[in-house]
Amino acid sequence: MNDAHTKRRRRDLIVAAVLALLAACAPLVVKDVYIQNIMVLTLMYAALSQAWNILGGYCGQISLGHALYFGLGAYTTALLFTKFGVLPWFGMLGGGVLSALIALGLGYPTFRLRGHYFVIATIVIAEIALLLFLNWDWAGAALGIDIPVRGDSWAKFQFTRSKLPYFYFALAFCCVAFLITWWLEDSKWGYWWRAVKDNPDAAESLGVVVFNSKMGAAAVSAFLTAIGGAFYAQFVSYIDPDSVMTFQFSLLMALPAVLGGIGTLWGPVLGAAILIPLTELTRSYIGGSGRGVDLILYGTVIVVIALARPEGLIGLFSRKPAPKGVPQ
C-alpha cells in the first residue's frame, strides 16, 4: 500500500509533465492571437484557482475575497514600476510577501469565525479594499494606472509584439502552483489542512494546531494569488480597481476548483480548462448585447455541479463510485 501511494503521486507528476510539455508546444500550432489570449488566461486561472484551493479546498476555509490579494499583487507591481521604476519581478515578489502578511493579519481575527461567517468576512474585507483603492488618489483612484511601455524585454516583463512570453510565464506559474500543491499535499501541512477541514475538534485532539494550520494555508494561498495579480497587471498593462479587485475575480478563482473538484490536486486545472475558455468564448460570440451571459453560465454550472457531482468533475475520473456519507 505504501507503493500504491508513491505510485499515484509519481503518476500525478508524470501526467502533469506530459500536459505541460504539450501545452508548451501548443503555440507551434495555435497562431491565432485571440486563442493564445484565452490560453494565457486559462493557465493563469488554473494557477490562481490552485492557490485558492490550498486555503479553500484543502483547509476548507472558503474565501470569496481573494480578489484582494490578486489586486494587491497587481497594484504593488504597477505602483512600484510607475512611481519608483522598480522592475516588475521585484514588485511581483513584494506583492506576494505583502499579500501573505495581510492574509496573516486578516486571518488573526477572521479564523476565529466558522463556516458562513468566515465567507462573509472575506467578501466584506475585499469590498472594503476595493473602495479604498477606488478613492486612493496616489494609486490612481478610479482611473487606475497605465503601465508605460518601455520596450519589450524579460527584465521589464513587457511584451507588446507577441503574447507568447506571457503564455510561457503563465505556463510556468501554473506548473509552479501545481508543484507546490503536489508537494504540500503529502506533507504534514497537507494532512493538517484536510484534518482541519473535516473536523477541527478531532484535529485538535490529535495535536493539530488548527489556528496555525489555517494561517499557513492563508499565507501560501495569498502569496501565490498576488503573483497572479502581478502577472495580470503586466499582461494587460492597465489596471484599475474595477479590473483587478472586484468580486468577480474572487469568484473566478474559486469556481474552477469547485467545478473541477474542491480540495483535489487536479480539480483547479480541470475546472479552469473547461470554465475559462467557455467564459471567454461566450463573452465574445454573444457579444456586447450578451453582457452578463458568462455570469449566467457560472451560475448554471455551479447549480448543475452541486446537484449532480458535488465532489467536482474530477470524480468522473476516479475508479471507485462517489462515496455517499453514511449518517451515524
Added chain:
Amino acid sequence: MSETLLETRGVWQRFGGLVANSDVSISVGRGEIVGLIGPNGAGKSTLFNLIAGVLPPTQGSIIFDGHDVTKEPATARCARGIGRTFQVVKSFESMTVIDNVIVGALIRTTVMREARRKAHEVLEFCGLGARADVLANQLIPSEKRRLEVARALATEPKLLLLDEVLTGLTHTEAEKGVELVRRVRDTGVTVLMVEHVMEIVMPLVDRAIVLDLGKVLTEGKPADVVRDPKVITAYLGDRHAVSA
C-alpha cells in the same frame, strides 16, 4: 499502583448555574485500566473533556506525568501523551482510513514515510489493516470506533482516554473491543475509559471510579463497586438499594 500518571486535584466545572463537576479528585496509575462510570448526567463526559483539554476547569488543577497541564490546550496535551476518542465519532470523513491515522502519527514525526509506516502498524494492531485505503465515511460504526482508537494510538499516548467506545456495539463487537483495550494496555499504555454499560466494563477494568451528580461517589475494585449500596442507589434508586 506504583506511580501516578494522571491526577485531578479538586476539579470544579460550572456551566452557568449548573455544576457539572464538583471537587473531583481522582488519580490514575501507570499501566492501569480505569473505568469512569456513573449514571447519565453524572459529569463523566465533562471530567473527560477537562482531562483532554477541551475546556479549562473552573477551579482545580490537572497533573499529567508530573506536569501541571491545567492551562494547556488539547494540542499541547496530545503532545504530552494524552490521546482520546470521541463519544460521537469524529472521523475525517473525506480522507482515507490510513490518512486519518497519519494525521495522528504526524505529531511524533514529520517524515511522511515514517508517519505512513507507523499508521499502517497501528491499523494492523487495531484490526483495520484491510480497510486502510477505504474512505472513512464508508466504514461501519464499529470500524469507525476502531479508527478513533487507531488515530489516538498513532499519537503514541501514555494515557488513552476512551469515551464510550464500547457502547452501542453488538456483543461480539464489544468483546473484540475489550480484547483490543487489553492489548493496548499490554503495550504499556494507561487507559481511562468512560462507559455506562457496567457489564462490559467491569470485567475489563482494574479499578472503577463512580461519579454521581458531579462528585466522586466511590472507587475501588470493580467487584466491590458493584456491590456498594451507594452505587446501586445512584443507578437504580433507593428501593433497589434496600433489597440489595
